[in-house]
Amino acid sequence: MIRSMTGYGAATTAREEGTITVEARSVNSRGLKVVVKGPPGGESWESGLRALAESRARRGRLDLFVRVESAPGGAGGALDEARVREVLDACARLRDEFGVPGEPDLAALLGAGGLFRRAGGEGAEFVPHPDDLKRTAAAALDLLVEMRDREGARLEIDLRERVAGIRKAVEEASEAAPRRLDRERTRLRAAVEDLAGKGLDEDRLMREIALIADRWDVSEELVRSRSHLEAFEEFIDAPVEEPVGRRLGFVVQELQREVNTLGAKANDPRISRLVVEAKNEIERLREQVENVE
Numbered sequence: 001m002i003r004s005m006t007g008y009g010a011a012t013t014a015r016e017e018g019t020i021t022v023e024a025r026s027v028n029s030r031g032l033k034v035v036v037k038g039p040p041g042g043e044s045w046e047s048g049l050r051a052l053a054e055s056r057a058r059r060g061r062l063d064l065f066v067r068v069e070s071a072p073g074g075a076g077g078a079l080d081e082a083r084v085r086e087v088l089d090a091c092a093r094l095r096d097e098f099g100v101p102g103e104p105d106l107a108a109l110l111g112a113g114g115l116f117r118r119a120g121g122e123g124a125e126f127v128p129h130p131d132d133l134k135r136t137a138a139a140a141l142d143l144l145v146e147m148r149d150r151e152g153a154r155l156e157i158d159l160r161e162r163v164a165g166i167r168k169a170v171e172e173a174s175e176a177a178p179r180r181l182d183r184e185r186t187r188l189r190a191a192v193e194d195l196a197g198k199g200l201d202e203d204r205l206m207r208e209i210a211l212i213a214d215r216w217d218v219s220e221e222l223v224r225s226r227s228h229l230e231a232f233e234e235f236i237d238a239p240v241e242e243p244v245g246r247r248l249g250f251v252v253q254e255l256q257r258e259v260n261t262l263g264a265k266a267n268d269p270r271i272s273r274l275v276v277e278a279k280n281e282i283e284r285l286r287e288q289v290e291n292v293e
Contacts, residue, residue, distance in 0.1 A: 001240040002159075002248075003293040004151035005029065005060035009143025013136040018070040018126030020133055024053070024140040026148065028291055029061040038066035045130055049137050056141045057148075058243035059293045064137060070126040084109070148293070149240065155288055156236055162281045162288070163229055166255070169278040170225045173262065173271045177218055180268045221262040228255040232285075245292035252286050 005028045012021045034053045036046040053062050087109060094100040232251045235244040259282060263275035 001149075001238075002152045002156050002236055002244060003145075003240055004148045004155055004291050005245070005293050006151055006291060007144040007146075007148035009140040009145075009147065011136050011139035011143065013128075013132050015126075015128075015132065016071065018068060018128075020128045020136045021067040021069075022133075022137045022140040023065040023067075024062065024137070024144040025065075026057065026060045026062040026144060029059060032057060032059050033061045034064070035061070036064045036066065038064075039068050041127075042066060042068075045133055048130070048134065052134065052137055053141060056145055057293070059245060062144075064140075066133070066137075068126060068128055152240070152292070155292060159236060159285060159288055160233070162285045163232055165281045166259075166278045166285075167226070167229050169274040169281075170222060170229070173218070173266075173274045174222050176268060176270050176274070177222075180271075218262050218265050221258045221265070225255060225258045225262070228258065243293045245289060248289045248292055249286070252282060252289055256282050256286075 005026055007026045008024065010021065010023045012019055032054065034050045034057075036049050036053075038046065049064055049066070053064055088104065091104040095102070228251050232248060232255070235247050235251065238244050256279070259275055259278050263272060263279075266272045266275060
């Protein structure tokens, strides 16, 4: 069974003080890259969420969006003057010591976060408990993995259909290949008889046919093509926890190489048509494999 690299999941945890929402999204990528985006002050738990995401995926770009919201009326009380001074001092340092131009405005200050304390002076604005945050992220990631599995199941059906189409073309090419030599033998015999009358050197004709047969021999390409198709199916049947996308991509490359050589040696309209059909299916395989974990 294979798994797609495309998925989405979201989960929310509600507490009296506020809510935690985590969205998890993943798309194609050559390797595994996890990006955590959360509110200011969340740097302390980013590494834990990143590790959690890395335990659920092997390939793909995975983005975690964390949103923390205080309950209505729970965080709109008193201004935290110490926090405001801290932010303004940081802005002044950026301007004076690092040469960053501009002055802080109200929108920029509010974007810094943590400027208000709860009404009544008890505690800061809603800060999620690490366990709640982890459980919420885990639930979102579980939904993302479920979606990747469902998408992988659909991909598998399509990939198997493509493989069946390529195998059919290869087998029909295998049946057509020997008939080329029979036709060429007949053609050469007729051509030589026209030129030499009845004085036909049968041994010489057989040697010429043997040389042509060697140049036109496609048995190795057919055998290797079958082998690549079998390997492709074996990778599809691997455990879902085993990422096989890169290996499938390599097999598709090798299969493309063998079919190209088969076409170059074809010297037969029917085999040429079969090669075109196989190459079309291989191109679709290549496109689909790019989304396999």
